[in-house]
Amino acid sequence: MHFDCLQLKILSDQEVSWGRELAKEDQMKRIIKSLAQEFFPASSSAAAANCSVLERWTRWWFTELGIGWVLHVADGTSQGILQHAFDDARCWSRALAEIMETVRSTDSVIGLPCICEEEQQPMAAENSSSFPDQFQFARFVQETLFKMLTFVDVIVALDPNTITCDIFIANGVLALFQKISDLVRVRAALSYALSQIDALFLWTPSVEVRRIRGEILNFLRSKDVKALEGIWSTLEEIWTRILELIDDSSSASAQTSQGSSDIHKLTWSVMDHITFLLDNYSIVAPIVLEAARLGKYVPRNGDLPPFDSMIMEMMSCLEKMLVNMSESFPDLSRRLLFLLNNSYFILERLQDAPHLHMQFPVRDLTSKVDGYMDKYLQVSWAPVLSCLFNTTPLFLFGKYYPSLALHTFESEFQKTYTTQKLCKVPDPKLRKMLRKDITEKIIPSYTKYIEDNKVKTVQFGPQYLEEMLQELFEG
Known part of the structure; x- marks a missing residue:
């Protein structure tokens, strides 16, 4: 019983969440429809108020989306605002996607129901006044996107040296990588917007609405081409700078x-x-x-x-x-x-x-x-091992002294170990492989030499040397 109640509570919570989302979406649709009608009223005498209405609407919506700075870009007062281009491009791309989602969902309320092409009657003579809501909404979308897409020109023209980066690579290469990242993100957002606008007002009988739709599509395509050209020119600049570094x-x-x-x-x-x-x-x-x-x-x-x-x-x-x-x-x-x-x-x-x-x-x-x-x-460890197999110093006054080779080996090992310990191998897998290969190269031969020559006293036992080798390459 307790489990069933818990299930019902979870379902109830989900329903409340869904209900809130639907209510929020319906509210957004009503706001857009109302503002679109206010911005483009049926009476031409109210046209003088359009600019102030658009400014109020875009400021509210863009601020809600976290891109209020776009208004400054659109009116040419953005100097010093785009200090973190990557964050700006990310916020802008996300906001454009949200705008397009809202526009598409609102179109289903304001626009006419979709009808089959065969059932559509020729209405070339139809003017926009027959479909005031749809015409107003189309013009509203057009003006909003025109404001929004001014950012594309700014990001394409952005000097990479002004992009804020955590690390600066020689000749500013990292900043160029950042710019490409921004442009690719922007172009992906434009592609999504194109797909959404392409499906907008698809079966509208209004000639004026179809004209506006075409203008929006052409504008989006021009910005898409501009972003594409920006990506390629930045790739070329990266390529040039890398070659300069190599030369x-x-x-x-x-x-x-x-x-x-x-x-x-x-x-x-x-x-x-x-x-x-x-x-x-x-x-x-x-x-x-x-x-x-x-x-x-x-x-x-x-x-x-x-x-x-x-x-x-x-x-x-x-x-x-x-x-x-x-x-x-x-x-x-x-x-x-x-x-x-x-x-x-x-x-x-x-x-x-x-x-x-x-x-x-x-x-x-x-x-x-x-x-x-x-x-x-x-180069590094073979000379250490060779000390055990160089028989020249083993004979002194005609007598065989294996401890002389051990002394030479231990001295050379200590010197190489001290030098190599300061070297850095940052990758854990590679560091482990190197330690393993050095250990397998040194320790078995060292152990065999001690056993074959029945050496009883050594400065460093095999186990101790192996533990030392596990400390190599920490930097």
Whole structure:
């Protein structure tokens, strides 16, 4: 009985919630209808009041949606307002979607019921006065969207250097990535708005209403094209700046943070961008394809689709830059760890990315990661192990002294351990693999040497050395 009562209470709560949503939606429809009639009254004598009514309405609705600043954009007084472009684009896109949802639901109240095309009678001579509510509503939607869509021009023209970012990448590349993110978000909102307006007043008999619908669609399409062109021009600028960084080897070397083996911030930035492009494949790929068709972009990998080729080129340039940066390391071990860290990071990001059907260099990257790891082990730890197999110092005055080799080994181990402990391997999986490989390379041979030579006293036992190796690469 208690369970049944609880179920009834849950259902009751849901019904109350649904009821509130429906009441809120009905209230919004009534408000829009009332304001539309007030803004475009049947009497032309009241037209002078239109501007003040629209201003009052848009200020109220836009403020409710958290985008009151759009009014300043529309009237050209937005200087200094768009300080956080990403947040602005996100709020604007969400608000446009909510506006379109409200417009579509209100159309079902104000507009005429949908009828089949065969049943529709020719009414070319019909004027808007026969359908005052519908005409007023169409004009109201038009004026509201005209105000709203002025933001597209602002975001396309926005200087990336004015975008607020948590981190600043060399040559402002991160800011450009941010701008593309904003533009893609805006274009997605425009596409949704186009689909909603396309279904608005679809069967209206009013010639004037159909004309207004066409004007809204054309305006939306023009803004969509503008956003598309903005995305491509920003992609071009990113591409140019990345190439500038690659060509400027002195600048690239200066960004290695004085020999840090950590993942470089430019690697993070470029891979964030590539992942972002993959996540927005359906939007960006057609843009790159169109750019290639128009000759704005010439893919270097002609056997791949333009989008795939562009990603491959970015990957190739990033790898080239990392190699150039690594040249500044005076220590070969750190150089190899730097390349290993960054290559492994790239590999992990690509393996987690969608659209793996595209021909990414995952296999080549895997081979490079394995190569960097093997070479690092050879350069850093093979010399330590070789101390146990160098028989030259084992004989002194014709007598065999295995402890001399142990002393040399322990000294070399301590020196290498102290140096490598300060190196950083940020990825836990890679850090674990490196520790495991070093342990398997050193400890069994060290243990076997002690046993074979019946050494009774050692400075560091095998277990102690293994525990030391588990502290490597914390930075």
